[in-house]
Amino acid sequence: MAEPEIPGGLRLAADIGGTFTDIAAFDPATGALRLGKALSTPSHLVDGIAAGVERADVAFSDAALFLHGSTIAINTMLERTGARAALVITKGFRDIYEIGRVNRPDSYNLFFKKHRPLIERAMCFELDERMLAEGEPLKPLDETEVRALGEKLAALDVEAVAILLLHSYRNPDHERRTKAILESCLPGAFVTASYELSQEYREFERCSTVAANAYIGPGVRSYLDGIGDHLEAQSFPGAFLVVQSTGGLYDVAQARHDCVHMLESGPAAGVIAGRALARAVGIENAITFDMGGTTAKSGVIYGGEALTTGSAKIGGYEQGLPVQIAMMDIFEVGTGGGSIARTDAQGALRVGPESAGASPGPACYGTGGTTPTVTDANLILGRIAPDRFLGGTMTLDPDAAFEAMKSGIADPLGMDVVEAAAGVLQIAATAMSFAVKGVSTERGLDAGEFVLVACGGAGPLHASAVAREIGMREIVVPPAPGHFSAIGMLHADLRYDYVRTWFARLAEAPLDEVERLYGEMEAEGRAAVAATGAEVSEIVVGRAADMRYVGQEHAVTVDLAAELFAAGDRAAIKQRFDEVHGVRYGTSAPDEPAELVSLRTTVSGLLPKPPAVRGDEGGSADPAPFETRRIYFSETGDFVAAPVYARADIGAGATLDGPAVIEEAASTTLLLPGDRLRVDEFGNLRIRVGSGAL
């Protein structure tokens, strides 16, 4: 597909993270990419955007598109600062949300905790209606009862209402009507029904999804409206699009209703950036490795596409709340720069998952932290420069790091401080390799065959060690790895995901009905794309079906060409399912009958992208280091003098051999002995990982 013409006007992206707000602006007229970074301003997030935009030296009035991702949605949920919400639910099922799936992952812990609902039981109200699994009403909706409930909710001053009626995925009439009546009774309240977010079976997961939407809805809506006001005040003439957890964009008008789609926008945009990078340099299969202060996250690009999943848990596996919508498939481990190293009473050395965070922070920050962390270990071993941390905005204290490592680890274990620091990094690398491997093993893929794309502030520093743990052979470090998510937003497309649960055996399924459902979803998606007002070059429709063998519970998502259903080719559909089952689960049963569980449609409106060329910041093909630093490597068992380069100094075609360090504003790339780096024509650092363990 040829790159379409870029229409006039800036494309401006803002990614609000926990610590920083990153701005990336692309000017199609000049091809220039401008970046800005400002501290996030939790009390009034739009200030951080304004500051970042100013630092990037661009103006909203020149922009045609504003692309935005934010932690507002997820923080509202995790910090429990959402609305006073009520849940309206089918009679007999008031407790679905609290009961959940009854599992107890932390099996020997008598002090385990269950998930905690966002809406308490006293605010859950039943309606005496009932839909059957076939989609026929067993007990019709009593509108008088709904109105009476509406008055009761009005008296309770609720700000938001979530509606979950059984089998609404099959027939949403009762939910739709209930919503309309409650909206009329509760003007100004945020009313949301489960079928608008998920038309997939599993009442607890759908309930948790719609409850989360209600809980975060009023806050997210007023946040988006605040940004809208700011844009208007800045005379922004273009379209305001928001990043979803799939990495796709949707219109702010829809984001104001379907707020849960925003939950994981930042991490998802990072994977989209990885996809853009992989496509630009011709890599089919890649895993992103995004390491920050407290966690390391990985997503997968397979066959040029970012892999998504149909549901995820917000807040961790053990106590998290499920959200049943399409999301980027991201695997996370609790290891980051702030991870604390400690010894336990029995003399074992542990790293993480406890983190020193930003406060008290690693010992070397000098902000009150006294326990040694991964960042302290990096400083002790000379891997980061004390005077150039975060682009020189912060000075680190090597003596404090040394003292913390000595008293916390080295002395109790009878080790040398340097040996202890190296050990801490090795343990951290192993732990992070599990995130990278985990995201692929679950799908039956071999991580060793993938390219590692390192991003986030700390990703490029640890990537080589992680790659060696897994046996990955190549690493790519993009330009500005600390701005990767914001840049990824510039590469995102409009995307609308739909799903309809529809149980039928493949051999007997009326395919004209299937075709009609796909057609409905597609039409809805095309209308949504058109409603954004953004200029799209093409609309791409993807179809898939969740399928399983008759008798199985778990289904797998199978991408299917539209022609297969149109042609009624059941044998080809079955064969495709057998193949996917074989890859994912290692076995298939071509002789066993299959059934359809859910039909999925993804409608993407392709937006023009920044071309994959580097601006002409220059850099030499034969760069010189600006200093030599003594860095410790386990391979050599000693400190060795390693050259240190400024990222801006190394240009396309340059090659460097490890050990070496490449520094840029928000990130440091470390080449281990045996690694070999080449800078490609787009300015990416391409690292061939040296053989041998650490």
Place this chain on the structure above:
Amino acid sequence: MNGDRPRVDPVVTELVRNGVIAITEEMKTNLTRTAYNMIIYEALDFTVGLFTARGETVSIGLGLPMFIRGMAETVKAKLAHFGDDIVPGDILLTNDAYITGSHLNHLTFSMPIFDNGTLVGFAVCMAHWPDIGGTLDGMTTDIYSEGLQIPILKYRRAGKVNQDLLDILRMNVRLPERAMGDLRAQLTAISSGERRFLELIRRYGREAVLDSIAAIMDQSEAAARERTLAIPDGVYEAESFMDDDGVDIAQPVPIRVKVIVEGERMTVDLSDVSEQVKGFYNSGVTTGFACSQVAFKCLTSPTDYPINDGSFRNLDVVVPMGRIVSAEKPAPMRWWMTFPMTIVDTVFKALAPAIPDRIVAGHHADLIIGMLNGVNPDTSEFYIAFIGPTGGGWGAKQAEDGNSATICMNDGDTHNSPVEQLEAKYPLLFESHALRPDSCGAGRQRGGLGIENVVQARAPLTVNTQIDRVHCAPWGLAGGGDATGNSVALRRDGTWREDFPNAKVFTARLGPGEAFALRSGGGGGFGPSLERPLEAVAHDVRQGYVTPEAAFRDYGVVCDADTLAVDVEASENIRAAKATLAAAGETPGG
């Protein structure tokens, strides 16, 4: 800790610790993603693990918490059986219920791991096969009616598969294709365990890995000793009982445990638990050890991983043969999982006076499953379905309320099935799936709530339930109240029947519109209920966890039946009066 062991590098030890945990996690992923039956990949009825060359547990991935002992004992039995005749390329198999301690469905495959000809460990996988032959439903009274028994033998000898065995297996199970799928999944799991363990050895060296494993076990032992030392010395006893064995109806089965703490050692003595019973609720001696270890781990190393045998070196278990958890051939074992859970709870009860801050009050202690079969009118096909596991209430702790609606001790990360899924698949209509208000035991900390499922048949079907703990309700501790127990009810011709002697309903037939109810018990309370703060009771009433009637009866709290508002003054007066009565020796809490 043994002082004569070589000093190991703490970094390598930590890398090996993370390594063996990752290996067992990968074995688990490989099993669940390739298994064929949902009992494995949904109910997680399996366990994978790595073991030393002597059969000690290095790391196990759950699976079933109660299967903490089964695989190690199976490896040891195989070592004893074959002696030196274990060679590279072998895979050893058994499902002998008197070795695994559980039922015949648990096929356990073990692969010896050889590094350059030296046996360095085992990779093992137990998984539940949905069928191993035997009778389909009803009660069993000996092991022979429960299916095919496979003694210890070699599934593969030096790389050559035992085809005769495979043929026998295929002939004796009802779903041979699916069984073969599960068998392949188990082999995939143990092969990946073997491969990764050898990689670990290549990476860090054989001596370093084996020394690290020894060090990890020593560290676990040291932790267990330290935490046992914190328990006051003494002999602690408690008792409870099961309703009956399903054969001798209404004949209680006594559970008496004695726990002896002496310094760093603990002994769990099960000599006085009931002798083995006629019905299928028995388990083998391995489970006598397992339930003691489960209780011990909950108290001394609940969140320590990897799960390894070092943690149990200071635990002694006394269990004479012929008891319900040390049953001898030919005792039936099919429903082995129910009774041992109550033994675990009874150990906590025994230790309550010694370590009130580390134990929980009694829980519902049953899977609460309804097994159904019938013909689906849509497809005219015969189906077998199960409702549950239901989950129920857990006991309160000294400083926390109990959890509601959570799976019982035998199971861990096991999920229920969505109502929408069950209704779409089978001719069923759920009338409710709800918490049971007031099912919790009252107390300063109250227990969790149980669940009620009311399920209507839309076409004729047959129900079986094997549920216990109706009469021995989940107990409260330290003056806390008992919870409501488990129960079953049937609705026929519009009338509910609730007066069963137990909750074991075999082959009950229901017509369209008729229904059954499965009710799980709550959790026991902790501490006198009058000490529960008024605001906490008011909160429970507002949420509907506790009704106004129960708030008055159990807590002396007066609420308006309509608004649920608490009358603070009246409540305080009543609570004060009740407290005075209690102090004078009357029944506390009303």
